[in-house]
Amino acid sequence: MIEHILTQKIKESIQAIYSLDVLPEQIQLQKTRKEFSGDFTLVIFPFVKLLKSSPEAIGNTLGEYLKQNAAEVSGFNVIKGFLNLEISLDYWFSFFTAHAQNETFGFTRSDEAKPVVVEYSSPNTNKPLHLGHIRNNLLGFSLSRILSANGKKVIRVNLVNDRGIHICKSMLAWQKFGNGETPQSSGLKGDHLVGKYYVLFDKEYKMQIADLESQGMKREEAERQAPLMQEAQEMLRQWELGDQATVDLWRTMNGWVYEGFAATYQTLGIEFEKTYYESNTYLLGKQLVEQGLQNHVFYQRDDKSVWINLTEEGLDEKLLLRSDGTSVYMTQDLGTAMQRYQEFHPEQLVYVVGNEQEYHFQVLKLVIKHLGESWWNSIYHLSYGMVELPHGKMKSREGTVVDADDLMEEMFATAKDRTRELGKIQDFENEEAEKLYRTIGLGALKYFILKVDPKKNMLFNPEESVDFNGNTGPFIQYTYARIRSVLRKAGEQPNTAANGTTGLLPQEKTVLKFLHDFPQVVQDAAHEHNPAVVANYAYELACEFNRFYHDVVILKEENPGKRNFRLQLSRFTGQTLKNALWLMGMDVPERM
RNA sequence: GGCUCCGUAGCUCAGGGGAUAGAGCAACUGCCUUCUAAGCAGUCGGUCAUUGGUUCGAUUCCAAUCGGAGUCGCCA
Helix, strand or coil, X not given: CHHHHHHHHHHHHHHHHHCCCCCHHXXXXXXCCCCCCCCEEEECHHHHHHXXXXXXXXXXXXXXXXXXXXXXXXXXXXXXXXXXXXXXXHHHXXXXXXXXXXXXXXXXXXXXXXXXXXXXXXXXXXXXCEHHHHHHHHHHHHHHHHHHHXXXXXXXXXXXXXXXXHHHXXXXXXHHHCCCCCHHHHXXXXXXXXXXXXXHHHHHHHXXXXXHHHCCCCHHHHHHHCHHHHHHHHHHHHHHHCCHHHHHHHHHHHXXXXXXXXXXXXXXXXXXXXXXXXXXXXXXXXXXXXXXXXXXXXXXXXXXXXXXXXXXXXXXEXXXXXXXXXXXXXXXXXXXHHHHHHHHCCCXXXXXXXXHHHHHHHHHHHHHHHCCCHHHHHEXXXXXXXXXXXXXXXXXXXXXXXXXXXXXXXXXXXXXXXXXXXXXXXXXXXXXXXXXXXXXXXXXHHHHHHCCCCCCCEECCCCCCCCCCCCCHHHHHHHHHHHHHHHHHHCCCCCCCCCCCCCCCHHHHHHHHHHHHHHHHHHHHHHHCCHHHHHHHHHHHHHHHHHHHHHCCCCCCCCHHHHHHHHHHHHHHHHHHHHHHHHCCCCCCCCC
């Protein structure tokens, strides 16, 4: 990595010229801004006091010394307090030769013993997936790929929330109003069918509440007393008792939902190594709570509920077990975390979960810490913001959600319309064309969501967000398709990077420098757990390539060495774009 | 009220101690008989919420204030 080499050489130079030892952190090296000439820039200001000289003098002295003594530095200029260093063509060419043919450029492999577990998606089985889940799924999937590109062994897991009162609501509504409707009889996707009854439950329930209120009952009381709620709670009790009919109904309806989810995941291109079901795990954790009680890490109140006191850590007292002895969310998560730790002994346990649960994960980590587990800090909550609609939040009960399946279909339809308008693929077979619409439609959706910093809330405008020009997925895919087109027209290329060129055009050099950055970008994305880092990089690389493509001839270049170099540079860029998009779970088309 | 996150162009978002703060969209103007115009080039658009502080240097770090979101003992 040239930055490290330069930092080291600058350090040595200052030592040699001024007999001063500087820390690597004091050496502020950055990419030279576009409007100046040079490749990397050293900020001189921090040394002015130390070296008791003017910024210009230091810059010139240091620059001259580096030019003489560092093989990588071929030139320099000083502007105000900035020393702009020019890196030798030899360095750029050797980088090019070393990596231009590498199909896994930017990715590192290692045989690390400890895996990383990434939990994401984690849906409820009472309604279909929506836009919020899409952000979760895309982040989790992309992060998994980013981590694996950094040599981690990643285990992607899903924890399905398949039990509880909300599941019983759909079941009850189906039982009462469903007339035996099935996905087959209705033609509805299983998750949508179940979701329909969840909404129906809520509608009927609200009517019952209104009735009771009109009879003079208080709101809260009415919510508890409404017959539907009473029945749902009874159903939950029956489920926990293992009542055959209830469990059978639960199995049937969940089965419908799983079929629906499987279809959605497949369309979205999402996968897991392992799926856990809360119905199997919800009792885990009680034992841990018991253990904590015995060790006096937790305490019990008079009503038998179990608590932990986290006031010393600046948090509150937190409930770990209800007074009736049943487990809460925290109890269960404690259990599943322990289970996962024992199963995989991971170096990190990543949870891709919305930011409304930040407090929950803070507490979870501390509880595990208090239990004396050394791995408490390997829990990492990738917290992401909500997806908002122009008119506010999504509410599944109020029907203001953007359904995942519908959204993807719309993306495919838009991709189809746009592609047809442009009329470039009239020779495509039907199947080929459909595949392209999916690639582009999903590309647009995935890029749109992943380019935003996960921690920020984002706005999704169904009318405007579906763009295919500018800073979008299809723009990057288009750049790739252009590259493939040139390479096809060039025919089979000799696989030598030897190029015989003696210089680099500015456009060529800019592209090459961007390519050089990619491995660092992959590392940064993993370090920050942030796919947006990759998205922004891919966009910039595509921009730079398009400028090169526009300004510089490739196929018609007469000098065979230059022509070959440009072809190789294009191929290299294409491969890097493909790799970057892969990290985001996006495909690339050969033509579009 | 306590805690956490956010506030950058009309809109959606990058940047994150260093040089004149960047993209896309929207509006307007050029460029296809030449490698894909889903492109390229340009015009227009900014008190980086406000006020203090730290620093040679702050949009960036710290504090306060104002706005927005989330969350805070028996929902998951």
